[in-house]
Amino acid sequence: MKVIVVSGGVISGLGKGITTSSLGRLLKARGIAVTILKIDPYLNVDAGTMNPYQHGEVFVLDDGTEADLDLGNYERFLGQSLSGAHNLTTGKIYRAVIEKERRGDYLGHTVQIIPHVTGEIKRTIREVCAAAGAEVILVEVGGTVGDIESMPFLEALRELSYEIGEHRMAFVHTTLVPVVGPVGEAKTKPTQHSVRELRAIGLRPNLIIARGPAPLTEEIKAKISLFCDVPPEAVISVPDQPVVYDVPLVLEAQGVGSHLTKLLGLPDRPPDYTAWKAFLTTYRRSDPSVRIAVVGKYTELRDAYLSHLEAFHHCQGHLGAAVQLDWIDAEEITGSPNGADRVRRADGLLVPGGFGPRGVDGKIEAIRIARTERIPFLGVCYGFQIAAVEFARHVLGLPTAHSTEVDPKTADPVVSLLEEQQAIDHLGGTMRLGRQKVVLAPGSKIATVYGTTEVYERHRHRYEINPAYFERFTSRGLALTGFSPDGRLESLELADHPFFVGVQFHPEFLSRPEAPHPLYLALVRAALARKEVPTPAARAPSLA
Numbered sequence: 286m287k288v289i290v291v292s293g294g295v296i297s298g299l300g301k302g303i304t305t306s307s308l309g310r311l312l313k314a315r316g317i318a319v320t321i322l323k324i325d326p327y328l329n330v331d332a333g334t335m336n337p338y339q340h341g342e343v344f345v346l347d348d349g350t351e352a353d354l355d356l357g358n359y360e361r362f363l364g365q366s367l368s369g370a371h372n373l374t375t376g377k378i379y380r381a382v383i384e385k386e387r388r389g390d391y392l393g394h395t396v397q398i399i400p401h402v403t404g405e406i407k408r409t410i411r412e413v414c415a416a417a418g419a420e421v422i423l424v425e426v427g428g429t430v431g432d433i434e435s436m437p438f439l440e441a442l443r444e445l446s447y448e449i450g451e452h453r454m455a456f457v458h459t460t461l462v463p464v465v466g467p468v469g470e471a472k473t474k475p476t477q478h479s480v481r482e483l484r485a486i487g488l489r490p491n492l493i494i495a496r497g498p499a500p501l502t503e504e505i506k507a508k509i510s511l512f513c514d515v516p517p518e519a520v521i522s523v524p525d526q527p528v529v530y531d532v533p534l535v536l537e538a539q540g541v542g543s544h545l546t547k548l549l550g551l552p553d554r555p556p557d558y559t560a561w562k563a564f565l566t567t568y569r570r571s572d573p574s575v576r577i578a579v580v581g582k583y584t585e586l587r588d589a590y591l592s593h594l595e596a597f598h599h600c601q602g603h604l605g606a607a608v609q610l611d612w613i614d615a616e617e618i619t620g621s622p623n624g625a626d627r628v629r630r631a632d633g634l635l636v637p638g639g640f641g642p643r644g645v646d647g648k649i650e651a652i653r654i655a656r657t658e659r660i661p662f663l664g665v666c667y668g669f670q671i672a673a674v675e676f677a678r679h680v681l682g683l684p685t686a687h688s689t690e691v692d693p694k695t696a697d698p699v700v701s702l703l704e705e706q707q708a709i710d711h712l713g714g715t716m717r718l719g720r721q722k723v724v725l726a727p728g729s730k731i732a733t734v735y736g737t738t739e740v741y742e743r744h745r746h747r748y749e750i751n752p753a754y755f756e757r758f759t760s761r762g763l764a765l766t767g768f769s770p771d772g773r774l775e776s777l778e779l780a781d782h783p784f785f786v787g788v789q790f791h792p793e794f795l796s797r798p799e800a801p802h803p804l805y806l807a808l809v810r811a812a813l814a815r816k817e818v819p820t821p822a823a824r825a826p827s828l829a
């Protein structure tokens with residue numbers, strides 16, 4: 286096992302997740318089997334119980350783990366699916382240690398942070414690496430060096446580096462080099478301080494990734510090298526990039542791939558970026574452009590919808606058409622004419638997943654506009670459920686139809702609680718979660734989009750479309766086109782519409798730069814067709 290640790294200094298939100306993912310990509314491009322583990326030093330067992338304002342989107346894995354959004358970055362950059370074991374939290378570690386203590390595994394001993402908690406951390410890292418069959422495991426430590434919360438993890442990593450020995454472990458430290466003052470001077474002091482903080486706990490960085498608005502000059506690199514005790518070629522400048530998929534190439538251009546393989550005693554084969562570069566070249570072409578309205582309730586925080594945003598980037602890199610997203614707060618649609626106008630002006634509409642009553646009326650109205658004005662529409666999870674509510678209200682003539690999530694006493698519960706959910710009193714990890722089979726109706730639009738009638742998609746929901754309304758929906762033209770093997774509705778569509786598709790599952794979690802999700806491609810293609818300027822690539826039957 287070889288280990289690369291990625292820590293962060295100065296501030297959070299430096300793009301450590303993208304850095305870690307990109308480092309993984311550099312190794313993968315050299316044919317090295319690599320995997321990534323994220324450490325989140327909070328006490329929550331998983332991210333499922335946090336609202337998106339806390340840490341952004343909750344990313345769902347195949348096994349149903351509700352993980353930190355960085356797991357999504359790892360999957361997209363590596364093109365590999367990961368399991369819940371790849372997201373370690375303080376909550377998980379403490380739970381495991383306390384369970385062992387209760388079982389009597391430590392009988393006779395005082396259970397302590399060192400060695401028991403650190404031991405559990407090290408054991409998990411080894412186990413995850415072995416289970417993934419990886420030669421190298423990247424370990425990203427969430428938070429900022431110096432936080433009390435991350436101490437046991439950094440201590441465990443220090444112990445691990447001692448245990449596994451020379452040339453088997455590398456430390457990468459991500460810091461901020463701010464540019465201040467009227468002449469725009471780059472400041473190295475915060476980096477010096479955060480490296481000193483690392484040294485105080487016995488860790489020495491081998492590589493410093495300096496984030497900031499502008500590239501570092503050679504002079505600044507030399508200064509960081511001198512103060513932080515790393516060779517100048519190990520000070521890497523990563524200024525903000527127009528698209529995150531540029532970062533592996535920015536690192537590669539500064540020799541990071543060779544540097545890391547040398548540090549770890551790995552063969553430095555010539556890297557292969559053929560598909561990656563083709564994606565970026567097409568991405569930059571980006572003419573013509575389409576505008577997709579995204580109606581949600583966390584629209585001021587892009588990270589809350591990160592996987593959707595990335596899925597559209599993937600489409601752009603395959604169709605060569607720029608996708609501009611117009612983020613509309615659902616409450617603005619009912620609160621002012623401006624919001625509804627923005628939906629009308631869009632070439633396509635996405636209503637992503639969500640929870641609870643806030644903004645639901647705006648989502649209903651946005652979907653009504655898309656349905657009646659023939660604007661291409663994709664509804665995901667809550668967006669799919671609300672499409673059923675909208676149809677029930679305005680086509681079936683059931684004016685108070687609703688989801689019981691919003692109106693528990695509605696006369697027409699077209700969306701209601703799953704039977705197995707009714708007895709559940711714990712909210713953590715109890716939704717219908719993870720990868721599940723979906724069977725699509727032959728000849729339906731969605732089956733055509735996928736090019737198959739059997740797909741596996743990730744889920745995260747408690748409520749479902751009520752089967753008591755199935756017949757009424759189909760009799761009025763809402764086709765029910767996808768079902769789980771046990772009969773739950775998974776997708777709906779309108780035949781008499783350019784593109785109107787809703788899905789109970791979350792396609793956004795499976796979209797990758799090298800394999801955009803077919804449903805997003807279909808939405809963007811329909812939006813392009815609405816503008817009547819399809820690119821040659823957009824007209825091709827399938828690129829996914």
Ligand code: GLN
Binds near residue numbers: 665746749
């Ligand atoms: N709130 C809805 C449910 O629980 C939808 C969930 C979602 O969009 N992820 O079923």
